[in-house]
Amino acid sequence: MGHLSLVKSLSHLKEEQKYQDEIVLETIGLGFTRGTLVEITGESSSGKTSLMLSLLSKLTQEGEVCAVVDSANSFDPCSAVRAKVKLENLLWVKCGGNMEHAFMTADYLVQAKGFGAVWLNLSGIPAQQLKFVPKTYWYRYRSKIRETPTLFLVTAEEPVTGSASENAFLFSRERAEWSGTGRYKLLKEFHLNLHSKKQFYGKPLLTKIEFDYTDV
Numbered sequence: 109m110g111h112l113s114l115v116k117s118l119s120h121l122k123e124e125q126k127y128q129d130e131i132v133l134e135t136i137g138l139g140f141t142r143g144t145l146v147e148i149t150g151e152s153s154s155g156k157t158s159l160m161l162s163l164l165s166k167l168t169q170e171g172e173v174c175a176v177v178d179s180a181n182s183f184d185p186c187s188a189v190r191a192k193v194k195l196e197n198l199l200w201v202k203c204g205g206n207m208e209h210a211f212m213t214a215d216y217l218v219q220a221k222g223f224g225a226v227w228l229n230l231s232g233i234p235a236q237q238l239k240f241v242p243k244t245y246w247y248r249y250r251s252k253i254r255e256t257p258t259l260f261l262v263t264a265e266e267p268v269t270g271s272a273s274e275n276a277f278l279f280s281r282e283r284a285e286w287s288g289t290g291r292y293k294l295l296k297e298f299h300l301n302l303h304s305k306k307q308f309y310g311k312p313l314l315t316k317i318e319f320d321y322t323d324v
Contacts, residue, residue: 129141129142130142131163131166131167131225131259133159133162133163133166135162136159136162138159138277140163140259140261140275141259141274141275142256142257142258142259143253143254143255143256143257143258143259144250144253144254144259144260144273144274144275145246145249145250145253145260145261145262145269145272145273145274146259146260146261146262146273146274146275146276146277147261147262147263147264147267147268147269147273147275147276147277148160148261148262148263148276148277148279149263149264149265149266149267149268149276149277149278149279150265150278150279150280151265151279151280152231152265154279154280155279156231156263156279157187157231157263158191159279160227160229160261160263161187161188161191161193162191163225163261164176164188164191164193164198164225164227165188165191165192165193165194167197167224167225168193168194168195168197168198168224169192169194170224171197172197172223172224172225173197173198173199173222173223173224174197174198174199174223174224174225174226174227175198175199175200175201175217175223175225175226175227176198176199176200176201176227176229177201177203177210177213177214177217177226177227177228177229178200178201178202178203178229179203179205179206179207179210179228179229179230179231179232179233180203180204180205180229180230180231180232180233181202181203181204181205181232182229182231182232183200183202183229185200199217199223201213205232205233207233207237207238207241210228210230211228211241211245214226214228214249214260215248215249215252218249218252218253218258218260219252221252221253221256221258222258223258224257224258224259225258225259225260225261226253226258226259226260226261227261227263228260228261228262228263229263230262230263230264230268231263231264231265233264235265235266238264238266238268241268243270243272246262246268246269246270246272246273247272249272250272250273250274275304276304277303277304278303280303
């Protein structure tokens with residue numbers, strides 16, 4: 109963690125620009141409040157990563173520095189570029205499946221307080237291992253980012269943060285659509301359900317993810 113000179117101090121950030129309290133993703137009508145911990149869960153290919161790339165794209169294009177704590181080395185920079193994430197504004201930490209390194213890294217990053225968003229990606233880590241994560245970790249992260257411009261996001265296949273998260277979203281895949289005919293087809297889009305588990309109790313939000321196979 110000796111290369112955090114990229115990160116600006118909190119006082120410098122406040123002098124440089126005024127942040128909106130809420131980060132809004134207009135494409136799906138979803139907003140996130142800065143200085144909070146948000147959990148996003150769902151099975152594989154349910155839309156978690158696409159949502160995160162959309163968020164990173166928005167923030168990095170606006171000049172904010174973000175961080176990805178890649179617990180199981182599942183982050184794909186090529187997909188990030190296709191989603192228009194500016195990699196020069198992104199700190200990517202690969203942890204190789206080592207949970208201790210992942211949580212230690214996340215702790216350093218939230219203490220830095222200069223990131224627009226810190227994404228702790230726990231997808232690919234066995235659920236049995238995640239059950240041993242002390243609940244105090246999540247409350248520590250939440251207290252560290254409170255009253256800062258940082259949004260702390262956790263993605264996993266099953267809920268892990270409990271009551272420490274200010275909001276929690278559950279993704280589920282409704283159906284997939286394919287293009288072409290015959291034996292070989294291309295995946296065209298996923299139709300997804302997005303349900304807020306804490307703040308809203310209405311019907312799940314229906315959304316979709318479209319795929320573009322054009323090389324970057």
